[in-house]
Amino acid sequence: MGSMNPVNWRERVPVWKAIEASPLPAGAPSEKAKIVIVGTGLVGLAQAIDLGQRGHDVVVLGRFDFIPLGSKAICFSKRSLDILDRLGVGEQSVERGVVWNVGKVFWKEERAPVYQFDMLPVKNQKMPGFINIQQYYLEEMLIARAMELPNVDIRWGHDVTAIDPGEGSVGVEVASAAGGYHIDAEWLIACDGNKSTIRELMGLDFEGRVFEDNFLIADVKMKGERPSERWFWFDPPFNPGKSVLLHKQPDDVWRIDFQLGWNIDREACIRPENVDPLIRAMLGQDVEYEQEWYSVYTFQCRRMARFVHGRVLFAGDSAHLVSPFGARGCNGGFADIDNLGWKLDLILRGEADASLLESYNEEAIATADENILNSTRSTDFITPKSKISTIFRDAVLELSGEVPFAQGLVNSGRLSTAVSYSGSALNTPDGEDWQGKGIAPGSPALDAPLDEGWLLERLGGRFVLLTNGDPGFAVPGVETIDLSSISNAARALERHDLTPGAAILIRPDHYVAARWKSPTAAAVAGALARAKGALPS
Amino acid sequence: MKLVTSPNLANADGVYEKLIALHHGLDEEESMRVNARLILLLINHIGDADIVSEAIRHAGLGTQQN
Numbered sequence: 001m002g003s004m005n006p007v008n009w010r011e012r013v014p015v016w017k018a019i020e021a022s023p024l025p026a027g028a029p030s031e032k033a034k035i036v037i038v039g040t041g042l043v044g045l046a047q048a049i050d051l052g053q054r055g056h057d058v059v060v061l062g063r064f065d066f067i068p069l070g071s072k073a074i075c076f077s078k079r080s081l082d083i084l085d086r087l088g089v090g091e092q093s094v095e096r097g098v099v100w101n102v103g104k105v106f107w108k109e110e111r112a113p114v115y116q117f118d119m120l121p122v123k124n125q126k127m128p129g130f131i132n133i134q135q136y137y138l139e140e141m142l143i144a145r146a147m148e149l150p151n152v153d154i155r156w157g158h159d160v161t162a163i164d165p166g167e168g169s170v171g172v173e174v175a176s177a178a179g180g181y182h183i184d185a186e187w188l189i190a191c192d193g194n195k196s197t198i199r200e201l202m203g204l205d206f207e208g209r210v211f212e213d214n215f216l217i218a219d220v221k222m223k224g225e226r227p228s229e230r231w232f233w234f235d236p237p238f239n240p241g242k243s244v245l246l247h248k249q250p251d252d253v254w255r256i257d258f259q260l261g262w263n264i265d266r267e268a269c270i271r272p273e274n275v276d277p278l279i280r281a282m283l284g285q286d287v288e289y290e291q292e293w294y295s296v297y298t299f300q301c302r303r304m305a306r307f308v309h310g311r312v313l314f315a316g317d318s319a320h321l322v323s324p325f326g327a328r329g330c331n332g333g334f335a336d337i338d339n340l341g342w343k344l345d346l347i348l349r350g351e352a353d354a355s356l357l358e359s360y361n362e363e364a365i366a367t368a369d370e371n372i373l374n375s376t377r378s379t380d381f382i383t384p385k386s387k388i389s390t391i392f393r394d395a396v397l398e399l400s401g402e403v404p405f406a407q408g409l410v411n412s413g414r415l416s417t418a419v420s421y422s423g424s425a426l427n428t429p430d431g432e433d434w435q436g437k438g439i440a441p442g443s444p445a446l447d448a449p450l451d452e453g454w455l456l457e458r459l460g461g462r463f464v465l466l467t468n469g470d471p472g473f474a475v476p477g478v479e480t481i482d483l484s485s486i487s488n489a490a491r492a493l494e495r496h497d498l499t500p501g502a503a504i505l506i507r508p509d510h511y512v513a514a515r516w517k518s519p520t521a522a523a524v525a526g527a528l529a530r531a532k533g534a535l536p537s
Numbered sequence: 538m539k540l541v542t543s544p545n546l547a548n549a550d551g552v553y554e555k556l557i558a559l560h561h562g563l564d565e566e567e568s569m570r571v572n573a574r575l576i577l578l579l580i581n582h583i584g585d586a587d588i589v590s591e592a593i594r595h596a597g598l599g600t601q602q603n
Contacts, residue, residue: 388569395573405581 007159009064016069016136019143021157021177025059028181033059034348036172036185038160038198040064042073042135043316043333044191045142045154049087050341052149053461056348059183060146061174063197065157067143070293072135074249075327078120079418080334081127082447082456082510088148089141090127096141097131098248103230105412107397109237114400115407119415124491125447126454130230130327130415132249163188163201163312170311187344188312191333196318202309208302209376211323213383214260216296218275221253222289232412234382234397238281243382243412246282253292256282257324259383260296270294299323301372301379307336308361315340320368325378325413328371335419336364342461342508346532351477356533359426367419374414381411418444421511428505428514428527438497438504438515445510448492450483455492456510463513463531464506465524468498473521478505478528507531540591 010018025031035051037044040062048060076084076093084090101120104113119129146152157176164171165188172183190198199206231246238244242259249255258278260269268274275294280287303320307313316333340360346352384390399406420443421427427441439446445466447456458481465471465480474480483489483498496504496515503519504512505527514527546552559575560568580589 388573391566391569392573392577395570395577399574399577403578406577409577 007063009157010066013064013066014069015066017067017140019065019067019156021065022155024176024178024181025153025155027183028179030182030184032169033057033183033185035059035187035189035344036061036170036183037189037191039191039193039316039318040139040143040154040156041191041193041316042138042142042330043337044189045139045146046083046087046334047189047191047315047337047341048152048154049142049146049149050337050461051344052146052152053087054341054345055151056345057151058153059185060152060154061158061160061172062154062156063159067136067139069136070295073138073327073330074132074134074247074255075331075415076131076133076138076334077327077331077416078125078127078129079416079444080331081131082444083334083338084138085127085456086338086461087142088145089138092141093133093138094128094131096137096250097133098228098250099128099131100228100230100248101129102227103232103412103415105410106231106233106236107401108235110401114397115410119417122446122495124449126456127447132228132247132255134249134251134253135330137250160192160197160201163198165202165310165312167310186311186348189340189344190312190314190318191316191337192318194317194321196314198312199304199314199318202312204309205305206302207305208300208321208372210300210302211298211379211383212262213379214262214264214266214269214296214298215324216258216260216269216275216278216294218256218258218279218294219249219253219292220256220279220289221251221292222283222287223252224254224283226254230415234393234412236282239278244282245412264296266296269296297324299379301376303365303368303372306361307364307368308357313340313344313357313360315364319364320372322371322375323379324375325382326371326375326415327413328375328416331416332367332371335367338509339363339367343533345508352532359424359533363421363424363426366421366423370419371416378411378413382413420444426507426513426531426533428530430515432517434497434515439495439512441512441514443512445504445506445512446495448495449488450492451486451488459506459510461508463508463528465503465519466492466496466498466506467503467519468493468500471503471519471521471524473524475521475524475528478524505531538591539585539588540595542595 035058037048037060048058051058081090103117105115107114159175161175162173170185170188228248233244245257247255300321307319315336322328343356347354384393396406396409400410422442463478465478467482469484502517504515507513513531
């Protein structure tokens, strides 16, 4: 039984909002559970809602009995917003957050950007390219949504102290202020962050690069008439030789990231008297602001070798870490739970073999590797590691003001977009020539207006056969949506190149599994079986 | 190999002379900067990642990492 006294985390971690610690569960001292999720951060909560919405009983264990304060994730991508929308909090996130699509890059004292980009090149989609919102607001929304689901049981202040991963179940020892108890879980999902207790208890690897640079996060509250855009400076006069990032959050809070360099006194750097000159140099000597949160961070690009370890599954920061340039941390975590949820659902329902989880391992690692690759490249551009790399970086910035091609090389962060699983075993390769049009298997369906609403809303979280015309057959386990019978479907048809008679099989996470110009029932059934993990016949 | 390694340039001596003249009077740092600009311009003009990769590999022959 969990005999250790639980840590009083309120003394160690700044509290944004206290939540009453949960009592001992009815099943204590020993209970059984289908799914235990460890972690009450954004990734754990989102996974709990996903599985709860699919009808499963979920126990969520959170070591904190509060929502923590502090500057953490703030940038949420369109793909994450699409996922959050499916979980029931997309619209309120956008309403509460600061919407932005445009990023600008500045160099030295130049007032005009050397480069700018738009994160939502395809318009007429429900969700914007990005929103910024404080992590605690989003956590609060997800908690409220999870509490609407009677089958989701969040236990605040319940800390895992030991686990025993077995073949048929996972033993979990839990400590809480009300006492210790044991859970015998069919599945355990570790969403417990970069210092994952579960990863540590299992003695698992976590490999990659650690970057030796320090960045100051200054979240400050100030009134100001700046546009809701991502502004990034290379070598500005107010932080010579280094970079600065400015980003708007709700409530007139602005995130400013100052690159600090290697050998610094981390304690001294966050003292208000040392932050103040940096802020005044940047925003003007007479700027009025209040400190919301200061901290210093370094970063790493690492991942576990595998995310699936028998009945223990890793998602989010517990499985992979990236540098913050590109907003690929939490957005990568949402991609994980979106991928994992429907697969575990099918396994629990007996509609798929547990080997389907191997595709979670592959696809989530493909996402993590793309995120790590991109954020490593951005980091090397932003903080060059040698004289010659600084010279090349500056040559790119200089040329970008002179000739158009160089703008494409400016890398202040390649911001998170959906990752394609073009090599996934779940895809059925095209049998016809789509001439590069539409959305290929392994990429997510593209939102478009539909009827009074949106395509992605209509897809929901199940397998859908999207057609242009009545296919003349139905396949069990797949809902057919005939776009030709729905008003305002022109863009949805065009974006997926659905010519008359054509059809696309879309997975519960909105990824395209297969497509046909002239589908047959057998072909759709075969692709469905393959997308559920059966070997192609 | 897609990278052309046989003679491929008319008036090679004249082009070489221009390359050296570009650096005339520059200190090492300025020369590195100008070279970087030149490399970036040429890479974009070549426009073929395979050829550029082959050139990068060949240029690195004989250095410690290669």
